[in-house]
Amino acid sequence: MTMVQCPLRVAGRVLIAVLAWVSAAAVLLAQSPPVHFQHAGIMPPGAIGNLQLQRGGPLPGYFQPVEIRAPEGVAISTGESGQFGDPEQAPRKLGLLIGSVYRMRVANIPHHPGQEVYPTIEVVDRLYPPVGMEFKFPILIELTQEELEMAIDGKFVTRVIYLEDPEAALPQAQGRHDQPVFEAADGENPLDVADSLGRPMAILRLGGRVPDANGPDDLFLFGSPALLKWHPRETASVQAVPEGPLVRQGLPKVRQASAARGLPIPMRRGTTIR
Amino acid sequence: MRHGQNQRRITRTTLARTVFARALFARTLCAVGLAILPIALCSCRSMPRAKLAHAELAQRTGEAASATQAMHEEVLASDEQLMRAAETTPHIPAACLPDAAPPIPQGCYPPWSPPGIAGPWPLDEYLFDGGDRDIAATVDGERDVHGLELEDTVAVYDTIDGETKIKASNRVCLYAPRFAAVRQVSGVVQNEQRDQPIGVVRPLAPILHQDDQLVTTAVQPIQPEGEIGRKQPSIQRLSQAVIKVNSRLPIMALAGGFSPHEDFLAIRQGLFQEAERARLAEAVTAAIAWTHDAAVQVVLEGQQAVSVTGDQKAQATFRIDTPNSPCLRVLKVASTKNAKPGDIVDFTIRFDNLGDQTINKVVLIDNLTTRLEYVLGTAQSSRKAEFSTEENQGESLVLKWEFADPLPPGHGGLVRFHCKVR
Numbered sequence: 001m002t003m004v005q006c007p008l009r010v011a012g013r014v015l016i017a018v019l020a021w022v023s024a025a026a027v028l029l030a031q032s033p034p035v036h037f038q039h040a041g042i043m044p045p046g047a048i049g050n051l052q053l054q055r056g057g058p059l060p061g062y063f064q065p066v067e068i069r070a071p072e073g074v075a076i077s078t079g080e081s082g083q084f085g086d087p088e089q090a091p092r093k094l095g096l097l098i099g100s101v102y103r104m105r106v107a108n109i110p111h112h113p114g115q116e117v118y119p120t121i122e123v124v125d126r127l128y129p130p131v132g133m134e135f136k137f138p139i140l141i142e143l144t145q146e147e148l149e150m151a152i153d154g155k156f157v158t159r160v161i162y163l164e165d166p167e168a169a170l171p172q173a174q175g176r177h178d179q180p181v182f183e184a185a186d187g188e189n190p191l192d193v194a195d196s197l198g199r200p201m202a203i204l205r206l207g208g209r210v211p212d213a214n215g216p217d218d219l220f221l222f223g224s225p226a227l228l229k230w231h232p233r234e235t236a237s238v239q240a241v242p243e244g245p246l247v248r249q250g251l252p253k254v255r256q257a258s259a260a261r262g263l264p265i266p267m268r269r270g271t272t273i274r
Numbered sequence: 275m276r277h278g279q280n281q282r283r284i285t286r287t288t289l290a291r292t293v294f295a296r297a298l299f300a301r302t303l304c305a306v307g308l309a310i311l312p313i314a315l316c317s318c319r320s321m322p323r324a325k326l327a328h329a330e331l332a333q334r335t336g337e338a339a340s341a342t343q344a345m346h347e348e349v350l351a352s353d354e355q356l357m358r359a360a361e362t363t364p365h366i367p368a369a370c371l372p373d374a375a376p377p378i379p380q381g382c383y384p385p386w387s388p389p390g391i392a393g394p395w396p397l398d399e400y401l402f403d404g405g406d407r408d409i410a411a412t413v414d415g416e417r418d419v420h421g422l423e424l425e426d427t428v429a430v431y432d433t434i435d436g437e438t439k440i441k442a443s444n445r446v447c448l449y450a451p452r453f454a455a456v457r458q459v460s461g462v463v464q465n466e467q468r469d470q471p472i473g474v475v476r477p478l479a480p481i482l483h484q485d486d487q488l489v490t491t492a493v494q495p496i497q498p499e500g501e502i503g504r505k506q507p508s509i510q511r512l513s514q515a516v517i518k519v520n521s522r523l524p525i526m527a528l529a530g531g532f533s534p535h536e537d538f539l540a541i542r543q544g545l546f547q548e549a550e551r552a553r554l555a556e557a558v559t560a561a562i563a564w565t566h567d568a569a570v571q572v573v574l575e576g577q578q579a580v581s582v583t584g585d586q587k588a589q590a591t592f593r594i595d596t597p598n599s600p601c602l603r604v605l606k607v608a609s610t611k612n613a614k615p616g617d618i619v620d621f622t623i624r625f626d627n628l629g630d631q632t633i634n635k636v637v638l639i640d641n642l643t644t645r646l647e648y649v650l651g652t653a654q655s656s657r658k659a660e661f662s663t664e665e666n667q668g669e670s671l672v673l674k675w676e677f678a679d680p681l682p683p684g685h686g687g688l689v690r691f692h693c694k695v696r
Contacts, residue, residue: 128396130449133612140453150459160456165398171644171669173696174452174615184458194456199398201453 045205046222048191049099049124063095063228064126065138066202070106071145077105078229079221093138095228096123103221109148117151119143119206120222125199127163135230139201142179151207159204162194394447401613401645401695403427403621404606405445413440422641424668429625430637431681433600443604443623449612450695452645597683601629602636613695618649621693626686638675638689644668645696652692659689 053059068076068090075087078094084105096102099122106117121141129137139161147157159181164170170180182197184190194200211220218224394400402425409421411428417438419430427443602625609620623640627633638659642648648671653661659675666672675689 127399127451129399129451130612133449137449137451137612137614142455147457154461156460158458158460161453162456163398164452164454166401166452166643166645169452169644169696170454171696173647173694180454182454182456184456186458186460188458190456190458197454197456 045101045120045122045203046099048203049101049122052124053099059098059126062098062126064098064123065093065095065135065228065230066121066123066141067138068092068094068104068121068141068143070143071110071148073108073110074106074143074148075108077107078227079103079105079216079224080227081224082218082221083216090143093135093230095230096121097225097227098123098126100225101222102225102227103216106143106148109152110145112149112152115152116210117148117206118210118220119151119204122203122205123201124203125163125201127201140179141202141204143204143206147206154207156208157204157206158190159206160190160194160200161202161204162198162200165198168197394449399449399451401448401450401643403446403448403608403640403643403646404443406442407445411440411442413438417635417637419639422639422672424641424666424670425643427604427606427623427638427640429602429604430635430639431600431602431633432635433598433633434631435598437600439600439602441602441604443606446606446608446621448608448610448619448695450614450617450645452615452696597629597631599630600627600633602626602633602681603628603686604638615695617695619646619693619695621691623689624686625689627681627683630683632680632682634680636677636681638677640673640691641666642668642670642673642693644670646670646693647696648673649692649694652690654690655687656689657687659687 070076070090072090074090076090076092077084077087079085079102087105087107094102102121104119104121106119109115109117123139127134127137127139141159141161147159150157161179172180174180182193184193191200191203209220211217388395404425404427406426406428407423409423411419411421411423411426413419413430415438417430419428419440422428425445429441429443430438431441432438605624605626607622607624609622610617613619621640623638625636625638648663653673653675655661655675655677657677658679659677662674662676663671664674673691677687681687
């Protein structure tokens with residue numbers, strides 16, 4: 001009798017467990033908001049990016065190119081090895097890890113000599129451009145004069161940069177330096193607003209903290225995470241060399257027999273054209 | 275005896291422990307499952323939205339891209355002009371040209387795309403133009419196009435038998451991500467204070483004043499000058515009885531009337547009656563027995579006719595094939611496969627009559643997407659056409675070329691225009 005009832009009892013418990021799973025799933029799906037960002041824009045820097053990494057996908061270890069634009073003359077330094085690196089003129093192109101927080105030092109602000117702002121940038125998603133086009137299409141992060149002055153005045157600015165949904169794109173031309181900005185009202189979550197308009201890519205936070213008098217510490221620089229610096233290649237004009245015996249003397253000799261057979265052409269190393 | 279009782283007691287105890295252990299294991303399993311399932315559901319729900327929403331569209335785009343590639347190659351082989359255009363206008367963004375930028379360290383991950391999804395991905399980083407998305411575009415008898423959405427590019431034409439057809443082009447993809455921002459500004463310190471009101475507002479009662487003025491004017495009704503007249507109808511419906519019910523047209527050219535074996539309505543009047551089927555079958559069988567392999571050669575209007583029902587029977591039917599396979603191919607290419615806001619992109623649309631009949635009234639329609647702005651004065655056409663534009667729902671333009679001249683089989687044309695990426 002016991003041997004007959006035991007499997008039935010186990011089967012009944014499994015059935016109850018399955019029903020509990022189904023009901024829990026239904027409740028979860030019903031309560032899910034229409035957007036996948038369930039976090040607030042006021043969360044501490046790094047929290048949203050780290051949660052984004054936990055969602056999976058090819059995000060860890062990828063250096064997402066970003067281009068930081070600022071008013072003319074502004075110098076931007078990045079946190080490197082526990083201190084700020086050499087300032088460089090904006091715009092700057094950097095490769096930033098997703099989920100890490102990067103502290104910048106912005107100096108030479110127009111009309112505010114001697115004052116500095118220390119914004120943070122947190123990349124929360126990445127682009128998937130064709131191979132080789134990564135730095136041609138970076139995430140554009142703009143430091144406007146207005147926002148820099150707000151930060152100087154003691155206000156805190158949260159700017160969520162998102163990728164526009166082409167289906168809901170604004171029907172207006174966009175130049176190189178006029179990124180459209182939507183204002184999120186008080187009490188509104190800027191991440192939710194950005195998520196409803198497109199795909200949030202990065203969060204810029206301006207204002208708030210300044211480094212200690214002894215200099216920035218590791219906590220202030222968020223551990224100085226690794227980054228890539230990209231500099232455009234320097235181009236130099238090359239003058240055309242007139243044809244003549246001088247050029248031919250400098251060229252490496254080619255054995256016609258090898259070339260005719262399709263064999264690799266032997267080259268002398270160190271040969272220079274004068 | 276005692277040893278036996280002890281043995282049974284130990285057995286019962288062991289059995290009870292085993293049952294308890296199994297029940298505990300089942301409960302633990304259920305609890306772990308209950309804990310894991312919501313996490314799994316959360317992770318499924320929280321996948322990148324683009325991954326879920328664009329999977330199916332991307333698959334369709336991939337199929338369309340491969341089909342477009344085949345069409346593209348076919349046209350390149352046949353048309354030198356388009357070949358030159360297509361050399362500078364690759365339209366499939368799968369491959370790319372190397373840029374001056376250094377390679378990005380990918381870590382242990384290659385360029386990633388969701389498994390099983392081909393074509394450009396994710397779609398929110400691309401601009402599309404051409405094809406017929408979502409709702410299929412249709413054309414009615416009055417040549418009004420319905421279901422023309424943003425990005426759609428279609429051609430409308432008439433066949434020789436008066437039918438109006440519509441054909442969509444391929445889809446062109448441009449990698450052109452665009453960014454915007456949402457900003458929130460908050461003060462570090464906020465202080466709000468309300469002062470106690472010190473005054474009392476006492477409203478004064480209004481003084482009622484009413485002033486009635488006498489009416490000084492009156493509207494004088496005008497006597498109607500005419501009356502509505504009723505006129506008796508002068509036309510009556512006339513019912514006329516049908517006089518001619520059936521028309522018998524016997525073949526009068528035959529001398530001596532019909533022979534007995536021709537005494538069928540099917541022979542005399544071309545009418546087939548079910549009652550004659552059996553006798554007709556016998557006659558047909560007899561006819562086949564006497565039919566030679568070298569059957570009657572039929573020529574209709576100077577064309578070799580082919581037998582429909584077979585010439586080994588008495589009732590063979592012959593027909594000639596008239597051109598009735600209209601086919602228009604529309605191919606669209608772009609000058610670049612990636613663009614930034616402000617860049618100019620050249621589009622070329624090639625259309626060819628691949629059917630066996632001349633088509634008329636060819637109209638090419640391109641409904642530009644929101645982020646493409648037509649550059650005025652850049653529309654070109656290799657054939658005589660009337661070009662017009664009108665605004666669309668995406669605050670861009672619908673470009674329309676109307677070709678007045680008919681398009682014979684094997685002929686085609688090109689149109690070009692420039693767009694600025696918004």
